[in-house]
Amino acid sequence: MDAGSIGFGVVSTALVLFMTPGLAFFYGGLVRAKSVISMMMMSFGAIGLVGVLWVLYGYNMSSVDSPLAFAGNPFSDFGLSALATGATANVDLVGVAFGATFAIITTALISGAIADRAKFGAWMVFAAVFATLVYFPVAAWVWGGGWAYSLGGLMGLPDVIDYAGGTAVHINAGAAALALTFVLGSRVVFKKGAHKPHNVPFVILGASILWFGWFGFNVGAEWTNGMEGAGLIALNTLGATAAAIVAWIVVERFKNGKPTAVGAASGAVAGLVAITPACANLTPGWALLLGAISGAACAYAIELKYVLGYDDSLDVVGIHLVGGLIGTLYLGLFASGTGLFLGGGIGQLVVQAIAALGVLVYSFVAAYAIGFAIEKTIGFRLTHEDELAGTDVVVHGEEAYDYELARV
Numbered sequence: 393m394d395a396g397s398i399g400f401g402v403v404s405t406a407l408v409l410f411m412t413p414g415l416a417f418f419y420g421g422l423v424r425a426k427s428v429i430s431m432m433m434m435s436f437g438a439i440g441l442v443g444v445l446w447v448l449y450g451y452n453m454s455s456v457d458s459p460l461a462f463a464g465n466p467f468s469d470f471g472l473s474a475l476a477t478g479a480t481a482n483v484d485l486v487g488v489a490f491g492a493t494f495a496i497i498t499t500a501l502i503s504g505a506i507a508d509r510a511k512f513g514a515w516m517v518f519a520a521v522f523a524t525l526v527y528f529p530v531a532a533w534v535w536g537g538g539w540a541y542s543l544g545g546l547m548g549l550p551d552v553i554d555y556a557g558g559t560a561v562h563i564n565a566g567a568a569a570l571a572l573t574f575v576l577g578s579r580v581v582f583k584k585g586a587h588k589p590h591n592v593p594f595v596i597l598g599a600s601i602l603w604f605g606w607f608g609f610n611v612g613a614e615w616t617n618g619m620e621g622a623g624l625i626a627l628n629t630l631g632a633t634a635a636a637i638v639a640w641i642v643v644e645r646f647k648n649g650k651p652t653a654v655g656a657a658s659g660a661v662a663g664l665v666a667i668t669p670a671c672a673n674l675t676p677g678w679a680l681l682l683g684a685i686s687g688a689a690c691a692y693a694i695e696l697k698y699v700l701g702y703d704d705s706l707d708v709v710g711i712h713l714v715g716g717l718i719g720t721l722y723l724g725l726f727a728s729g730t731g732l733f734l735g736g737g738i739g740q741l742v743v744q745a746i747a748a749l750g751v752l753v754y755s756f757v758a759a760y761a762i763g764f765a766i767e768k769t770i771g772f773r774l775t776h777e778d779e780l781a782g783t784d785v786v787v788h789g790e791e792a793y794d795y796e797l798a799r800v
Contacts, residue, residue, distance in 0.1 A: 393483050393616075401486040401615035407608025408493035412439055412500050414601025418657070419504050421594025422706050426782025427508050428590065428792040434503035437516050442499050442523045446492040447472060453528035454491060455536030459546065463529035464536070490612060495527050498561045502759075504706030505569035506576050508587075509779050512787050514772040521762045522568060526755055527560075533751070534560040540747040549739035550730045552747045555625075556610045558669025558720040559751045566713025567752045568759035569704060575763035576773045578703035580780060587705070592653050599657035603633060606664050610671045625671045628679035629664070632671075635680045636663025636687030643691040655691070658711060662690035665715030666722070673727045682726075686718045713752075720748045 416435035420428040442450070449466035456464050469475055475484055499519050503510075533540045534554050544551035554560060579587070589595055610629045614622045640659025641651035666686035667679060674682065694710035697703060704710065724741025725732050732741055766772045778786040785791060 397615050397619070398483060398486060400619070401483075401490060401612070404608035404612030404615060405486065405490045405493055407605045408490065408497065408612060409439075409605075411493070411602050411605035411609065412436075412497050414598050414605055415497065415500055416598070417594045418598025418602060418661070419507065419706055421591040421596075421598060422504075422589045422654070423507050424587070424782070425590040425793060426784050426791070428594075428784065429788050429790050430512065430783035431503070431507050433512060433788060434510075434515055435500040437512065438500040438503070438519050439496050441516055441519055442496045442527075443492055445520060445523055446495050446528075447488070450495060450523060450528045451475075451488050451491060453524075454531040456532045456538050459537065459539045459542035461532070461538065463532050466524075466528075487616070491531070494557060494561060494609075495523055495531070498527050498557070498565050499523050501561075501565035501708060501712055502569045502572065505704045505708040506572050507705035508579055508783060509576055509705075509774050510783075511770075511772060511774055514766050514770055517766055517770070518572075518762055518772070522759060525762070526568065526758050527564065530560050530564050530751055530755070534747070540750065543743050543746060544739075547739075547743065549743050550736065552743045553673050553723045553727055553730075553740070554669045554720065554747065555672045556613060556668045558665075558716045559747050562665045562668060562712040562716030563720065563748055563751050564755045566709050566711075566716055567755035569708035570702065570713065571756045571760035572763045573697075573702040573704050573709075575760060575767055578701075579705070580776050582703045584698050589654055595654050595657045599660045603660055603664060606633075606668075610668060621672050624676075627676055628667055628671045628674055631676055632667035632679045632683030632686075633660050633663035635683030636660060636666070636690075639684040639687030640691045643688050647691070658694075658707065659687045659691065662686045662711050662715045665712055666719035669716070669719045670723050670727070673723060673730075675728060678726045682719060682722050685722070686715050689718060690715050717748055717752075720744050 412435050416432040420432045423431045448471055452468045453463040453466050475481060499522060532538045535541060540552050607626060607629055611622050611625045637656050637659040640655050644651045644655040663683040663686055666682050670682060690711050693714040694707040721744055724744040726734055727740055728734060730736035730740040732738055763772060
């Protein structure tokens with residue numbers, strides 16, 4: 393592989409890694425002022441812990457030799473010493489680093505559902521076990537030769553399309569987030585309007601960093617494919633996200649009378665989520681439509697928690713699970729050449745639905761079991777008193793804003 397392609401792989405890896413600090417700002421701005429450090433630390437904790445686990449054994453687990461295998465052997469090259477000394481190590485290790493950033497942000501995404509009420513130590517235990525038992529195997533299923541990767545061939549149908557993570561990242565994280573809302577229960581005060589973002593500029597900054605990094609997320613995989621589809625992927629990543637912003641703020645205008653900055657930022661994330669699995673397999677017009685549908689649908693989906701009674705603090709379910717499902721299933725209808733309405737039959741939709749449902753159910757059940765075990769042993773949720781006092785001081789002994797110093 394030429395030096396330019398390897399360099400692009402390194403840059404893409406850095407872009408995707410940068411997304412997790414962006415997520416920290418996005419989530420941090422959405423919570424209370426006395427919970428922002430706790431919220432951001434969950435993302436930074438995931439960077440450290442999941443990054444280490446990926447190098448030690450996660451990469452080994454992310455590919456399989458048989459569609460029936462659960463995951464690869466974690467001890468096949470523990471610590472990657474053999475890979476690092478192989479003839480193609482220079483290229484291979486860039487791929488390992490790129491894959492690590494996906495594992496990191498998938499785990500970090502889940503934290504938004506349990507904002508304001510989770511113990512940091514318990515979260516780190518959950519992150520380690522979730523990455524090991526859920527993300528690493530699911531990555532093998534979707535991209536590493538597993539059952540989802542092989543589903544089309546096994547059924548005589550088109551292959552499942554998940555270019556950059558509709559199932560492996562967003563449905564996976566969204567389903568796990570939903571599970572943890574049941575494990576931890578609702579915040580002390582859970583009703584519409586009770587919790588307002590403490591720093592809207594942080595939210596906009598975080599969404600902007602996510603959008604910037606998402607070009608590495610979506611276009612990045614093309615460094616191994618000769619960059620043949622980079623232009624289409626980049627344009628779709630821009631167009632779908634822009635359309636989702638417009639759709640979200642239009643819905644807000646009709647629902648609440650005013651379009652908000654938080655709504656625009658959330659719309660951007662919804663569009664990014666939906667285009668993730670589909671970015672390489674839609675023409676630009678269909679990408680715009682996907683963005684508009686996801687922006688509008690997610691703007692309504694975030695209200696479901698008040699109807700159904702699950703406290704998804706920062707709308708991980710409403711944006712990532714719903715947006716991931718929309719983007720994954722949309723391919724069954726409009727994927728170039730194989731979508732139901734664009735020259736294909738029902739087959740693409742069938743395999744997309746099976747893959748989405750399989751990952752959703754497994755992630756939900758596994759995350760619930762992991763979270764329940766943590767809650768019943770070391771405890772996952774803070775006490776109500778600590779929650780009201782603020783997680784930053786109680787858990788980390790720090791405050792984001794020194795109001796006494798500000799008055800001097």
